[in-house]
Amino acid sequence: MKHLLLATTLGLSAAVPARADxxxxxxxxxxxxxxxxxxxxxxxxxxxxxxxxxxxxxxxxxxxxxxxxxxxxxxxxxxxxxxxxxxxxxxxxxxxxxxxxxxxxxxxxxxxxxxxxxxxxxxxxxxxxxxxxxxxxxxxxxxxxxxxxDSAIAQSPYRPAVTPGQWVPTALPATAPYSIAYRPWVLKRADEVRPAPPPALTSARYARDLDEVRRLGSRTSTERTKVQTLMARYRITSTEMPALRTVADQDGRRLVDNARLFALYGMLVDDLQIAMSDGKLHYAFWRPITAIRNADKDDNPATTADPGWLPLMNTPNHAEYPCGHCLFAGGVAEMMTAVGGGKAPAWGVRVGSMSLPNSAIQVLPDWNEWASQVSYSRTLGGVHYRFSNEAGDAMGREVARLALERVLQPLPAAEVRPAS
Incomplete structure (x- = not known):
């Protein structure tokens, strides 16, 4: 979404099927x-x-x-x-x-x-x-x-958990209280799709997923492949605009279909942000860099502390659970798959990278493969556990299903205005 092709209105008639215009x-x-x-x-x-x-x-x-x-x-x-x-x-x-x-x-x-x-x-x-x-x-x-x-939602300022008198980092987290005070477009409230709590620190699932991110997400990992390292970098901030444009360019689409596509996409993304913020603010779960360096304090005999461990990617400055990238990717994959009639696009899913501006457009076979790569990239980057990835993906897909059910639905045939 980088270039403006401004004056192509050219007086097209009202009922002419649209292309990417x-x-x-x-x-x-x-x-x-x-x-x-x-x-x-x-x-x-x-x-x-x-x-x-x-x-x-x-x-x-x-x-x-x-x-x-x-x-x-x-x-x-x-x-x-x-x-x-x-x-x-x-x-x-x-x-x-x-x-x-x-x-x-x-x-x-x-x-x-x-x-x-x-x-x-x-x-x-x-x-x-x-x-x-x-x-x-x-x-x-x-x-x-x-x-x-929504003025009825209390926006409680962030207060770090501290022992009185002990220094803690003073930077405020990126997920601010106002994040959950926006009026949702689709959701009935910010916590409508809030996930169940993350696994207990003493559980086998927690130990397994902590070990996975410790091994694969380390800055000095010897187990992460070159392709996996590239995946972690390219999926930090992807852009779906090439794929959205390809959909908009299909023969037979009307201008109103394209307008609905972008409106649905925006409404979905806004509500995914709200749902993500609600989960992060509610659970305030620690990031891998904190958990791995302090694994001797989690009461789990299956974890081992590594005080000098560093992730491949810089850790975002907000709570870990649920994974926001995964929530976003799952939601977009669910919506775009539905828009495509449940089929993988014949041209593939075309995505770019905002984090690497000189990167080429990449083509993936379908939206679910893209979402899977986005989720896995967060573990490969050392910033998320697999259980958080799975929770985020499930949340995103649920928000997408609610969006398709609740807003901008196709009218019954009897209410559709005949083409002129």
């Missing part, structure tokens, strides 16, 4: 206006840039609502009534995106208005254009009315 392009534009951190820890580190990530989802949702009001095929999230079928979908989408971006506290309004004006100039001035503008503004207004933070 206005929706992808204006998501690109929004990305430039609202620079993102890595996708969910992808370091789902979204809690550091939560406001911008949430705003990106609003851009996608507003474009969906605007286009869906014209090509009426899915349930509206905000209850927007269908508009004129003759309205210009391209204009409606870019108007909705611009209006949401202009409302952001850090908006560069002059730049937004100039880009919007130039894009509009490529469309003939007619009633369809004016109707598209009106619907885009209505969609954006409806989305912007949705609350962001």
């Amino acid at each position: 206005t929706i992808c392009e204006w998501m690109d534009f929004a990305q430039k206006q609202l620079p993102q951190g890595p996708p969910p820890t992808m370091g789902l580190t979204q809690s550091l840039t939560g406001e911008n990530d949430h705003a990106m989802t609003k851009v996608a949702l507003a474009m969906f609502e605007a286009v869906n009001a014209i090509d009426h095929r899915y349930r509206s999230y905000v209850g927007l009534a269908p508009g004129a079928a003759s309205a210009d979908q391209q204009v409606a989408a870019m108007t909705a995106a611009t209006e949401v971006l202009k409302a952001h506290p850090a908006a560069r309004k002059t730049e937004l208005e100039e880009n919007y004006e130039l894009a509009l100039a490529g469309v003939a001035d007619n009633p369809a254009k004016q109707a598209g503008v009106a619907l885009g503004k209505a969609a954006a207004a409806a989305v912007l009315k949705l609350p962001d933070i």
Whole structure:
């Protein structure tokens, strides 16, 4: 999502099936206006840039609502009534995106208005254009009315566990209390999919998984292969935009289908972040570097302390359980597999790496293989246990299933607006 192909509206008629056009392009534009951190820890580190990530989802949702009001095929999230079928979908989408971006506290309004004006100039001035503008503004207004933070949720400040008088690191964790105060798009509450507790420190499962990350995730591991080391590095912050674009480019897809794809993706990722933050804040489970260096204190005779142990990757500054990368990957894999009708894409799953900007696009056979690699990479990197990976993957898939059941569902055939 790095390049803006701005003025390709070109007055396409309202019912022309879409290719990777206005929706992808204006998501690109929004990305430039609202620079993102890595996708969910992808370091789902979204809690550091939560406001911008949430705003990106609003851009996608507003474009969906605007286009869906014209090509009426899915349930509206905000209850927007269908508009004129003759309205210009391209204009409606870019108007909705611009209006949401202009409302952001850090908006560069002059730049937004100039880009919007130039894009509009490529469309003939007619009633369809004016109707598209009106619907885009209505969609954006409806989305912007949705609350962001739930004031009823107490945001308890982080207090490190300390022995009075004893020094502890003073850096605040990346997962902040406000992470669970965002209003979910899909979930009923932040803890709806909270996992069961991690294994007891005295259990055989804990000892087994601790030993695995100690052996394979060490900076000096002799058991981790070269390919596994590369996997750990490449999967730190992957980007799925090449795969999403490939889906959007399929023949027969309509603009509203692409708008729904990006809106669903954004809503899912936001809620995965909330669910991840809830689990991490609730359990506050220790990272492998802490556990391995202090294994003589866990009351488990099957573990052995290694006071000088270091992970391959730098350990994220927040609690370990559940694995956020795994939660994100499992959720996206579940959603994208469903979008593809349960089949692996014939072209493969194409992903890039945000952590290695000069890396080539990689192709994996299916979404589940990608999710499996993302999860395993966290153990190979020395920052997560296998039980945390499995818990995160299961949570992510559950959130994705709930998203597909609860929001932006396809309308019954009788309610779908006939193609014009």
